[in-house]
Structure formats: C-alpha cells, structure tokens
Amino acid sequence: MLKYLTPFVEAFFFTVFFISIILPVAKKIHWSGRSLGRHIHKKGVYRIGGVAMVLAFNLTVIFDANLVMTPELLGFMLASIILMLVGVRDDIRELFWKTQLFFQMATAVLIFILGVRIYYITNPLTGGILDLNLGSTVLISLALVVFWIVFVMNAVNWIDGVDGLSGGISLISIGTIFALSFKPEVNQPPVAIISCVIFGAILGFLIFNFNPARVLAGTSGAMFMGLSLAILAIFSGTKIATAILVLVIPIIDFMWVIGERIRHKQPIFKPDNNHLHHKLLDIGWSQRKIAICYYVLTAIVALIALNTRIIGKSITLLISVSIMLIASFIINKKLSKIRKS
DSSP states (O other), X not given: OXXXXXXXXXXXXXXXXXXXXXXXXXXXXXXXXXXXXXXXXXXXXXXXXXXXXXXXXXXXXXXOTXXXXXXXXXXXXXXXXXXXXXXXXXXXXXXXXXXXXXXXXXXXXXXXXXXXXXXXXXXXXXOOEEEOSSTTHHHHHHHHHHHHHHHHHHHHHHTTTSTTHHHHHHHHHHHHHHHHTTSTTTOOHHHHHHHHHHHHHHHHHHHHHSSSOSBOOHHHHHHHHHHHHHHHHHHTTSXXXXXXXXXXXXXXXXXXXXXXXXXXXXXXXXXXXXSHHHHHHHTTOOHHHHHHHHHHHHHHHHHHHHXXXXXXXXXXXXXXXXXXXXXXXXXXXXXXXXXXX
C-alpha cells in the first residue's frame, strides 16, 4: 500500500511547495498572465499551476524506486516538460492556434516514437481485434495516438474556464484509471503508481484553484492534465472507451463548440464564450455550483464506466450525449430569453 500512498503524498506536497514558492515571485513581477475578454478572473490570480504540477510530477517519478524508467515513461516526462514550456509561453502572450497545435502534434509523435502506442482496436459489436502493430497498420496507430492525445488535451484545456472545473474532472478521471489498473484484465501496478503521482499533483493544485481561486492551471496545466489522461488511457490496456465515458462532459462541450463555430463560419480554434460553463454563468449559476455539478455527473459516469463492459459503456455514452444535448438546448433557450429581456 505504501508504494501507492508515498508517491501520492510526495506529489501533493511537491505541488503545494512549488506553488508556495512561485506565487510570491509571480506577485512580485506582476505575472498574472495574459488577459482577454473571455477570461472571468481579475488581476491577482496567477496562471502558474501547470508549472508546479509538471515539476512535482517529474520529481516524484524520478525519485520513485518502484518505477522503471521505460522509454514510454520517459516520453511522457519529456512531453510534459515540452508542453509546459509551450503553455507558459501561451499563458504570458497568447500563441497563434496553429503554433500551439503544431507543438501538440509534434509532442504526440515524439510520444509515439518512444513507445506509447495503440496496439489493437476491439470491435464493440463482434469482439474482434484489429492488430495495429503490423506493417502499414502502424501508421493507423500513429494517427490514432496523435489524434487521441491532441483531442483530449484540447477538450480539457477548453473546459478550463471556471475555478476548479478542469482540475476536479481530471482528478476524478485519474482516480478512475487508478481503480481500473487493479482490475484483473488490466492488472498494471505501474499505471496505478503513476496515477497516484498525478492524482497527488492535481489535488495539491486544487487547494489553490477551487473557488475563489488564487492560482490557475493555465494552458500548461490544462495540457498536462489532458496529456496525462490520454496517455494513461493507452497505458492501461488501451481503455480509451472508459476515458471517453468519464470525460463525456468536456468532450461533448468540445464537439458542441466546434459545431457552433463551423455553423457560424468561424475558425474552429478561435476562442469565444460559447462553452457550456460560460452559458451557465450567464444564466446565474455560481462557479462553485457549476464545478460541483460537473463533479457529481462525472463521478456517476465514472462509477458506471468501472462496472460495465463495452456494450454498457456504449449505451451509457449514448444516454449521456442525449442528456447533454437536451440540457444544452434548454440552457440556450433560457439564455436567449434572458438576452431578449
């Protein structure tokens, strides 16, 4: 039990320690990051959470005697550092979306080269398996890995608009992967240890991030949390279906916003205030109410994901998507009435 508890505690205190050190420096140099109209936070809230989490994650992994430094784990660590640097640059002065996407894709390719791969796909209807580790199918694996990592990173990044929201959902998702790693069909203690490290880092950050926030994850933190979820889903026996189900709220929000931007002929990656959490704020919900509602829904879906097989997950996903679409329609109607009055 100590081999799981120790990395969790270490990562937690490392994160708190780094935030406590970086925060006074950020205040002294007046670094609260860029300020745009879509951001709801006032001055005095600093986008340094990602730096603290990434440093805590890497230090804890390096010092953990129970983890073997495999190429896959090394790729994870290198990717976290690269994306931290890119994210910090974006937090200070916004990067052009194509530049940010390039670094995300390049980092995903690096991770693939170092061994983080999707080796097979299971047909949910027949149970058949398509091997992606032979010949030209390796290119399919590369495309899937790059798409999956970039997709999850951006889904988590885009939901990072309310205090504690992205961190809380990521925490529940990481906890789900931790529980999943003990299932007989998975049985991966190293994945459980890495999950504990990330869980501790995110929890240490949430102390400063839950409303009213003193620290934000920033682009660096949101990408780190998304990267962690994407990679751990692959590590744990390619349990991407489970990850999709647990991340159903940010994923649906991500797809909904993209659909709206396409419908209005706007650039897909152009920031706006059309996310679900922005609309909930506009109809009068508090940040805490939004965060807690998302936590509860994510936790319910996580429990279902841990206790159902692929068909059950598919049905749950369809129900969740239907509920989200109905809720979005009702919220849009209510918001339209408010704006007209």
